[in-house]
Ligand SMILES: Nc1ncnc2c1ncn2[C@@H]1O[C@H](COP(=O)(O)OP(=O)(O)O)[C@@H](O)[C@H]1O
């Protein structure tokens with residue numbers, strides 16, 4: 001898996017993917033819903049690239065332990081399992097965010113959207129918050145399902161749900177069930193805050209909601225870690241096989 | 242068409258690696274007659290697997306020729322592949338998510354087994370290797386031995402006239418290994434020619450007609466199994482324990498027995514004698530040797546092929562032939 | 571001894587191997603829920619966001635549905651049929667697959683077909699369900715030509731998948747390339763994003779993708795009526811993919827037999 005790939009190779013693959021993802025959603029916005037939708041889709045495309053392409057790599061942390069059968073060592077160690085897990089996720093988050101900035105700059109230049117991109121700069125903290133929420137929920141989902149063969153599904157399904165429900169491409173208020181799912185997942189509220197801020201509308205409530213979901217995801221992750229650690233201790237299958 | 246099942250002439254194989262070339266096979270010459278079972282021995286890295294792979298068309302030689310039932314392994318691929326079955330040891334080489342039966346079915350078709358009678362043949366093969374009960378389980382749930390047995394079933398499914406077995410008993414428990422030996426013995430009665438690589442000399446002893454030792458990329462010995470046993474120069478080891486003065490061998494006795502080892506500690510001695518040729522008279526000769534000594538116990542162990550192999554390997558090493566592919570800059 | 575096999579027997583043997591390979595690959599797809607998720611979710615997500623962002627008129631709806639399906643097909647091809655040889659390598663089964671009695675190409679194309687049918691089936695089911703759920707007005711004006719188009723889609727995607735498989739075999743980072751190749755074709759494939767939106771100097775790119783011509787054919791068949799040219803171009807491109815795939819595969823195998831890397835992971 002990509003955890004074992006040399007970083008150069010994964011940067012080489014991730015960077016163009018992120019750029020093209022932003023370009024794809026932006027141009028598609030213009031094609032299916034007219035020129036006005038382009039800017040909407042551009043901002044959404046940025047968030048999708050940030051989360052589903054760059055941040056998603058954090059799940060290499062729990063997966064790595066599964067593939068290399070190293071979880072028992074972590075469980076056996078002195079430091080709490082969750083601390084080890086989250087501490088190791090930080091580099092992935094940081095590298096992901098750095099790559100995202102580069103992708104956004106390139107995509108904005110390609111699309112002629114540099115002005116929009118510059119206006120987004122003050123909102124980077126909210127982008128970072130969305131990335132954290134996504135990462136925390138991703139780790140929680142991957143940890144909760146790690147003993148199953150379905151483990152790789154969790155982050156993929158989260159990615160598709162985010163594309164569909166985060167309001168990145170499809171404006172909120174179109175389809176009821178999509179809005180409902182989106183409102184309990186990370187990204188959607190943060191994105192709404194950014195859009196509101198860009199338009200000069202009040203944005204604080206949405207930003208706080210994003211923070212709440214981020215914290216809830218962290219709690220879910222801790223719960224998943226606790227459950228898995230106990231399961232491993234009780235059934236003795238650290239390798240999750 | 243020639244009569245030999247496998248004919249190898251001047252076969253060479255050099256691998257290019259960073260830092261130079263590895264010569265796995267330098268100049269190998271050997272034949273396996275039809276219906277013959279030949280055991281291939283050699284230390285780790287002697288090139289046994291390389292030779293097997295070349296014969297199985299998985300690897301191209303860098304020199305020389307090899308033919309299977311008269312078909313060249315580099316130019317007559319289709320025929321060679323139709324006529325040979327191959328089993329390379331190891332746990333890979335199977336579709337983990339598919340069941341044992343599905344794996345066997347697919348590889349049987351690849352090996353040229355037609356539609357007619359396929360189902361029966363699969364059933365029989367699975368039964369034969371003792372996997373019938375687990376045939377519908379995914380291979381990822383199989384143990385090492387079960388995988389190895391599935392490999393065997395795959396290698397033999399098209400009933401090939403020539404079978405290449407590379408360490409087929411690796412990973413099998415003693416009971417399973419014995420069953421495999423029985424399988425190969427059955428093949429002998431069918432007239433199948435087998436090239437068998439194994440670290441278990443028991444396999445060779447029980448199955449092979451002839452032994453070929455690879456060392457230094459060449460055939461270092463190629464003898465009948467009975468002859469092979471004589472390479473060690475003795476047929477049994479006698480261990481004697483006693484007190485007092487240990488016996489000393491005179492000239493005539495030394496021609497029959499060789500002192501392998503003599504240890505003395507706190508009045509007790511242990512003497513190991515190699516018996517050059519075991520026969521009824523040996524008892525008398527042994528009595529003469531031990532005549533004057535106080536004996537506490539005697540133990541006789543027949544020669545094992547392991548001992549022969551260690552002996553031959555030690556000799557090869559003494560001659561500067563390690564048997565391992567050397568690196569040339 | 572037996573003489574050289576008769577042509578009829580040879581063909582029958584090849585067909586039997588081909589079908590067995592297809593069936594085997596389809597079975598092993600079952601054990602891989604990730605492929606199902608990727609093939610199933612992508613068309614749903616793309617269709618919903620494309621259609622609900624602005625409801626299209628009836629004639630445009632059919633076009634969007636076709637483009638979404640073909641885009642999703644590309645997305646799944648890079649993983650399913652495009653991953654056949656990569657998976658072979660991980661399992662260590664490549665050696666046996668290329669050393670069967672029949673030509674390795676027969677096995678590869680059989681496996682690619684099995685994987686493609688699985689992907690196409692999943693995409694069709696997911697798309698039809700979404701179209702019904704969204705109550706999209708999609709008319710099937712020329713069902714016969716749609717069926718012809720679908721057949722060409724399967725053949726073309728099978729060949730394309732085999733080609734990708736062979737190209738991924740040339741690198742150790744096949745998994746990485748699978749991920750990296752998705753979006754370039756989403757953008758430049760001339761499917762959801764029409765060719766004329768691209769800058770002039772890039773408009774030749776979609777022309778090389780058979781799926782783009784099939785898209786044109788299917789859109790025409792759903793609306794004004796089928797035309798032969800796009801279909802012919804799609805078939806010609808498919809043949810070209812097949813030739814390149816076969817050559818590359820032979821070359822890779824020979825190379826691997828020379829180097830002794832056939833059973834490397
Ligand atoms: N693909 C390869 N590339 C480089 N060297 C190889 C390769 N395969 C085998 N060798 C080398 O060739 C020699 C013989 O290997 P092998 O035939 O596997 O020995 P054996 O089976 O007798 O233990 C070893 O030194 C090994 O390292």
Ligand SMILES: [Mg+2]
Nearest residue numbers: 289290291407
């Ligand atoms: Mg070996």
